[in-house]
Amino acid sequence: MFCLRVPTDEAWAAEAMRDVDAVLVDQAYCEMKAASNALSLAARHPADMEVVRVLTEVAREELDHFQRLLSLLAVRGLKLAAPPVDAYAASLRSAVRTLPQEPGATSLVDRLLVGALIEARSCERFRLLASATAGDAAQREVHALWDDLLASEARHYRTFVDLAVRVAGDRAQVSARLARLADAEGEIVRSLASAGGDARRRTIHG
Numbered sequence: 001m002f003c004l005r006v007p008t009d010e011a012w013a014a015e016a017m018r019d020v021d022a023v024l025v026d027q028a029y030c031e032m033k034a035a036s037n038a039l040s041l042a043a044r045h046p047a048d049m050e051v052v053r054v055l056t057e058v059a060r061e062e063l064d065h066f067q068r069l070l071s072l073l074a075v076r077g078l079k080l081a082a083p084p085v086d087a088y089a090a091s092l093r094s095a096v097r098t099l100p101q102e103p104g105a106t107s108l109v110d111r112l113l114v115g116a117l118i119e120a121r122s123c124e125r126f127r128l129l130a131s132a133t134a135g136d137a138a139q140r141e142v143h144a145l146w147d148d149l150l151a152s153e154a155r156h157y158r159t160f161v162d163l164a165v166r167v168a169g170d171r172a173q174v175s176a177r178l179a180r181l182a183d184a185e186g187e188i189v190r191s192l193a194s195a196g197g198d199a200r201r202r203t204i205h206g
Contacts, residue, residue, distance in 0.1 A: 002120040002157055003178055005186030009193070013128035020142060021078055023129075028069040029083045030122075035062035037115065045108050051163055058156055065149065072141070088192060089118060095184035104168035105177050112167065113178050116160035117185045119153045126150030 016023050038059035042052045073079070096110045126146045133143035161178065165171045 002123070002154075003117070003182040004120055004124060005182050006189045008121075008125055008128060008189070010128060012125070013132040016129065017132050017139075020139070021076060024069060024073060024076070024142070025078055025080065026084065028066060028073060028080060030086075031062050031066040031069060033083070033086070033089075034118075035059045035066060038062060041108070041111060041115075045167075048167070051166065054159060054163060058159060061152060061156075065152070068145070072145070088121075088188060089114075091188045091192075092117065092181075092185055095188065096181065099177075099180055099184070102173065102177060104170050104173035106167065109164045109168050109174065109177065110181075112160045112164040113174070113181050116157050116164070116178065117181055119157040119160060121185070121189070123150050123153035123157060126153060 036059075038055045042055040042059070046052055092114055096114060099105075099110075126149050130143060130146040130150060133139040133146060136143065161174065164174045164178075168174050
């Protein structure tokens with residue numbers, strides 16, 4: 001899917017759905033962090049007003065998702081606690097710093113491409129979750145949520161890549177950089193899966 005090198009094992013969704021409440025709480029934090037990240041990028045790079053406009057629109061949509069999840073958590077009698085550490089996102093951002101500098105690979109371009117990869121992995125996993133809950137009357141509301149979010153993450157993936165191209169001014173350079181980052185992302189996913197740290201978390205949106 002998109003630029004991903006390593007597919008998520010389809011058994012991941014079944015394992016995740018054994019504790020739907022935990023996944024929903026985790027997802028709420030993911031959406032909150034995604035909104036914060038988009039606004040942070042916009043605030044740090046205000047020179048291009050189109051980039052700022054698009055990023056704030058992404059942030060608004062992520063906040064809408066967060067509020068939707070808050071409502072669902074309230075209905076289910078769930079609460080938020082201290083946000084968990086997202087090893088996936090932290091590892092991906094660290095991996096960027098190990099890559100050699102290349103033409104067009106500014107810090108903003110790299111952060112946008114990290115965002116694109118996170119959205120791509122998110123979309124892939126929402127597809128698995130939506131498939132796992134399809135036709136389950138007891139999970140109708142959760143299935144609708146997964147279905148809506150996977151479409152949103154697909155749009156956000158394209159948005160982040162397009163913004164990176166706009167900033168870099170060269171699609172070929174951005175594609176090459178994204179390919180290198182995708183290789184690193186695949187290794188991170190393999191490592192987390194083998195360590196058993198990826199059984200429940202959607203591992204996106206840090």
